[in-house]
Amino acid sequence: MTTEPRGTDISAARAGAREVGLGFPVSRRTDPVSIVPGARVIVRRLLPAADRVGSSGPTVTDVIGELLSIDPLRVRPQARAEAVGSTGVITPAHPLTPNAGYDAGITIPNEDVVVLKTLSARPVRNRDIRAVEEATAAAFPGLHNQWIGGWLARAGDGITERSNSAVPLAPEASTQPVPLAKIRRFYAEHHLPTRLLIPDRIGRPAQGLAAADVGPEIVVMTRDLTDLPPLPEGVDVCLRPGGTPSPHGLQVQIDPAPEEQWLSMYHFRGQPLPRHALRLLSQRIEGHLGFGRVLLDGQLAAITRGTVTHGGGRQWLGYSAVEVAPSYRRQGLGTLLGIAMLHWGRQQGASGAYLQVVQSNTPGRALYQRLGFSEHHRHRCITVASTDSHRE
Numbered sequence: 001m002t003t004e005p006r007g008t009d010i011s012a013a014r015a016g017a018r019e020v021g022l023g024f025p026v027s028r029r030t031d032p033v034s035i036v037p038g039a040r041v042i043v044r045r046l047l048p049a050a051d052r053v054g055s056s057g058p059t060v061t062d063v064i065g066e067l068l069s070i071d072p073l074r075v076r077p078q079a080r081a082e083a084v085g086s087t088g089v090i091t092p093a094h095p096l097t098p099n100a101g102y103d104a105g106i107t108i109p110n111e112d113v114v115v116l117k118t119l120s121a122r123p124v125r126n127r128d129i130r131a132v133e134e135a136t137a138a139a140f141p142g143l144h145n146q147w148i149g150g151w152l153a154r155a156g157d158g159i160t161e162r163s164n165s166a167v168p169l170a171p172e173a174s175t176q177p178v179p180l181a182k183i184r185r186f187y188a189e190h191h192l193p194t195r196l197l198i199p200d201r202i203g204r205p206a207q208g209l210a211a212a213d214v215g216p217e218i219v220v221m222t223r224d225l226t227d228l229p230p231l232p233e234g235v236d237v238c239l240r241p242g243g244t245p246s247p248h249g250l251q252v253q254i255d256p257a258p259e260e261q262w263l264s265m266y267h268f269r270g271q272p273l274p275r276h277a278l279r280l281l282s283q284r285i286e287g288h289l290g291f292g293r294v295l296l297d298g299q300l301a302a303i304t305r306g307t308v309t310h311g312g313g314r315q316w317l318g319y320s321a322v323e324v325a326p327s328y329r330r331q332g333l334g335t336l337l338g339i340a341m342l343h344w345g346r347q348q349g350a351s352g353a354y355l356q357v358v359q360s361n362t363p364g365r366a367l368y369q370r371l372g373f374s375e376h377h378r379h380r381c382i383t384v385a386s387t388d389s390h391r392e
Helices: 010-015 126-139 180-189 260-265 275-281 333-347 362-370
Strands: 040-046 060-069 074-077 113-119 144-148 151-155 166-168 195-199 211-214 218-224 236-238 250-255 288-296 299-311 314-324 352-358 374-384
Touching (some): 060 113, 126 166, 126 314, 126 352, 144 180, 151 180, 250 333, 260 288, 260 299, 288 333, 314 333, 333 362
Parallel strands (some): 236 250
Antiparallel strands (some): 040 060, 040 113, 060 074, 151 166, 195 374, 218 352, 250 288, 288 299
8 A cells, every 4th residue: 555645635636536326436547347346446545544644644545456346345455565554564453454354355435535546457567558559550550651769650541540640669759759840741741640649658748749639538458368268169160261151050250351241341430431441451461360250140240350460579469340230239249259359369379469449438348348358558649730839
């Protein structure tokens, strides 16, 4: 447990919180669907009076650990060394003593909660964010790519942000001014607006730039591929090319290239893509491509795109372009296809998986939570204003 510096303004923390019907405030950066037993959380709470040191001592403390229950709110701190009060030691009067049932967690009264925030399954370092973004950039390359001062600038069809933006992938990009003039020239040469993809933390130098347009906040979720849910029985699953679709029953097929029906079903944020943009989805990448589809009695019911690319010294499965036909929704086909893609990615040598979902897509986030994904970081894309006064 860590304590806040003296003079912490509790109202400032509460200003970043919201009520979601759980009985305690929740961070605005936390998805309510992620608040489930087993999640890793940080709870900023009022210090019990017995743990305060004088009238000028800290009045709040942070509890980091596993959420055991919501009502009542119980958290098992991640390490006993953290379970300390403002004095820095565990005293007999402290509620975290072994006799108080440390392993069973501590109960925090709702009225003592300043704010609760869910965390990734394990601490996320800057290099971890960089690794996932590196794998993503390899999965969505531009037609033209150029390194500019630690930023990878990509120019494609001009439609999707991932293939038409500059992303900070080199370590120095997180500490140096954005080489904006050179990035502008790159996009001007390709007749495209200057777009920057700004991840949490590693994109901090770009956060102060004036934006002509700001894209939606994207939640990047990850999971390991060491312990996967089993493929369901009674479903014909073909994870290698060459399978023949069956006219009967439920079948999952993953192919190295998309068929015409696959292309006709895919939409980008609810809108169909022009033909040239669809073709870019299947262009060769430095890695593996897999186009998943679910067939029900021979009819195409759901699709997705999988990639396996390198990032941060490991191989990553990227899981995107999920689409379920309207008449087949709410039948578990999205979950089925997700499980199949996870197994396919592991077969291709991936040890981790990532995906991206728009923050406002609550059903999508809930689906990916059920597949074992948790929030890793966030990013968003901006179009830099032509009058930005930023200097390199």
